[in-house]
């Protein structure tokens with residue numbers, strides 16, 4: 001928690017809710033193992049040696065392990081080509097012992113990340129990065145959610161934030177965060193404004209928001225005087241040193257509700273990943289049973 005600041009906003013804490021979700025996923029994983037002998041398994045794919053990405057992947061593996069979810073770790077060199085990465089993801093997609101696949105974002109710049117994401121079988125896309133998952137989010141249909149955006153929606157729900165009719169301003173348009181976050185908010189009947197690096201007059205636009213989702217990857221980027229008093233502020237930033245995209249001290253004096261960094265959106269991201277891995281394992285073992293019975 002950022003120290004020494006005057007906080008008038010209520011904190012939207014993700015840690016407890018995330019812990020509940022992980023405990024629930026662990027119970028379901030255990031039940032599945034007892035009833036079918038199947039242990040949910042998440043394959044993580046990391047390309048290159050970026051220390052932050054390596055840390056996040058390790059966190060995902062450690063938390064999987066604690067929840068009784070198996071993990072398969074694939075680490076590829078920075079020079080990996082798009083074709084090689086696609087081949088790895090296709091192989092994992094065809095491996096019946098793997099139920100969920102996560103390709104850590106970002107991949108090195110020479111790789112076509114969209115082509116790589118699309119090599120993930122939608123049934124194993126527990127990180128919600130394929131176009132299939134995006135369409136389900138956009139149309140409000142069931143399916144895997146991108147983990148941070150899905151986690152944000154759970155937090156908004158847990159804190160009874162009215163979404164229908166609210167003006168939500170999303171800052172950032174990354175494929176794993178800003179874009180799907182806007183789609184999920186739209187599917188819940190918010191009026192959504194996407195903003196990004198080419199947006200003109202960003203502070204004025206943000207000042208009209210009832211809900212602000214900051215997902216730019218720039219530490220302390222959103223200032224207190226950009227916010228409408230009483231706004232709900234979701235800080236989805238994960239910058240070096242555990243600093244968010246929102247200037248917490250300034251924003252917490254203006255907002256009604258605000259997520260802290262750390263302890264806000266971050267833990268929800270991993271909790272949803274584990275929950276969706278168990279969802280995938282349950283669905284795949286059900287399909288396997290049906291196919292043995294000649295029903296699938």
Ligand SMILES: Nc1nc2c(c(=O)[nH]1)N[C@@H](CN(C=O)c1ccc(C(=O)N[C@@H](CCC(=O)O)C(=O)O)cc1)CN2
Pocket residue numbers: 056057102103104105106127147148176238242261262263264265266267268269270
């Ligand atoms: N394929 C994906 N790539 C990336 C994603 C993603 O969801 N899918 N998200 C981001 C970062 N990220 C996971 O990869 C991530 C960042 C931070 C946290 C987190 O829990 N942070 C803690 C603080 C860190 C700590 O406890 O040491 C917090 O906010 O409380 C989780 C996930 C990038 N790429």
